[in-house]
Amino acid sequence: MNRIDALFSSLKLEHRPALMPFITAGDPDLATTKALIEEMVVRGADMIEVGIPYSDPIADGPVIAASYTRALRKGLKQAEILKTIRSIRDEAGSGPLSRTPMVAMLSYSIIHRQGVESFLKRAVEAGFDGVIVPDLPVEESEDLAGLAAGLNVKLIQLITPTTPRDRALAIAKSTTGFIYYVSVSGLTGERQSLPPDLADNVSWLRTQTDLPVCIGFGISSPDQIRELSPVADGLIVGSALVRRLADAEGKPREAVVDDIGRFVADLSAALR
């Protein structure tokens, strides 16, 4: 069974949503990325979203875009990212990290350059369970969806507040694993307050699909986690974590990992 499916069936029994932190691979370096993934799982993360840096990320806000730029400036290569993920799986033994789903979030520019099939095979070999391709709308995703299904990789599609409802249904149909519901129109980034109709939109979507619906974009505090827990199957926290990597350069790795670990523990406590 794909680790994503296994996670959501077990969380159903616990009656709580998944905590899904996002971090950039290779910011400030891959050794820190590995330590962070391991620490976040210890501290209560249920799934890890790994951002694969891209030079021209039009879908991401300034915090994540800057993080991608920092990672790429050091000459980060795709192959090294995949090697790091593989080593996390290899060293997990039968521990929690052998069961924690990991999802790669990346631009279609990168996937296309490597070839869709070749990329997906390498991602599976590395230990990824799914991909989120934010710049690949449903009209362009048929090939990727077919190949991913054959390899048991989930293709997680996004639905946004600007998506008309009939279109949302079409997107839900072509999605596997879970639906990524974008809380606000615009970019990834922290928000003080979330839109008032968010809960209604997500509740409607959950009546239309059997897939788990997870909310991302703009979630940055335990209070927001508490507010959204009742309506979502999972909550994604990205920029609020990545912001903490911006000044990681020059700090001891343990301090950076501990700081982010504590933050994840606070978020995790808020949904239990």
Added chain:
Amino acid sequence: MALNASKVRADTSLPDALGRYGAFGGRFVPETLMDALNRLSAAYAETKADPTFQARLDDYLRDYVGRPSPLFFAKRLTELAGGADIYLKREDLNHTGAHKINNALGQVLIAERMGKKRVIAETGAGQHGVATATACALLGLECTIYMGEEDIRRQKLNVFNMKTLGASVVPVTTGSRTLRDATNEAMRDWMGSSGETHYTIGSVVGPHPFPMIVRDYQAVIGRETKRQSLEKLGRLPDALVACVGGGSNAAGMFYPFIDDESVELIGAEAGGRGPTSGEHASSLTQGRPGVLHGSFSYVLQDDDGQTDDVHSISAGLDYPGVGPEHSYWKDAGRVRYESITDVEALEAYGRLARLEGILPALESSHAVAQAIKEAPALGAGKVLVICLSGRGDKDAFEVARLRGEPM
């Protein structure tokens, strides 16, 4: 991915419903923008069917822009090149000094019709920024222009003019601080603002329907050239030459001639300092198909899919991608794309100034340099038209700096 270059007849009815030109084009953008793009497609289709809208645009093009732009015989340049008669399609004489106003006016009129209060744009050389700021001043819309810091440095005159026209100019400090980064920022802005904002893209790039809209508004260049050529010479030209960055002036010049097989079409890309990676912006002659800024087209990318750094003396050509329809024309064998170096472009800039009394933009100087190479091979008695896409006033400071001359 590249199709066999043995000639497939290029289809002028494209793009298809998905915004494809053969394999190229499409929409590779976040879901957040899909609704905005669908609304824009619908609004554009309405304007095409609306004679009142078209008449209003035509009035502005005639009385405000000064169209039609002249087709001028460049006698002394012809003598220098030694071969075909060289004509200049004088887009440099348009209001605001370049072809960019043709598209900016059309798109800002669409924005007004869609009830948008605010217009944003990216700009490289600043010509599209000035054109958009101008159209917004004319129609009373709020205007924000994204421009890379490096381009702000080398195109100060245009920055000053945009501000005078009432636009705010936002310096972009990410990445290479040029057109590519300005495009990223403009798309980011639009992602959060598409409800009240129209994004006036400046070239035949980006997600569908932008490449089609920009081509259609620029096609006035090719239509006029055809008519003027028939009136003046009684026949079609034998060859057309235009510079290609994103490729809007070239697309506008070539599109009306695609079905005229006797007319050879030649695009001149920025060869920069030569073919070494990072030193040029020749997406079509040095790149390979990939995805950038929402569209599938030839791009300059490394094996990981990361965009290469590019270089051109000309800010308007300093871009790692190109419009998808150019990629289609290249693979169909309908347009031949060549590369012109910084040095060749600078030389052509000086030559046109001294021989014809016309200061071309550095972008257009690439087309002039290519034409000087083509004319002898084409031979006497043949006719070659250069799309002189813009005037060179904006480049005076940068050329003086490169020559080491004080201003």
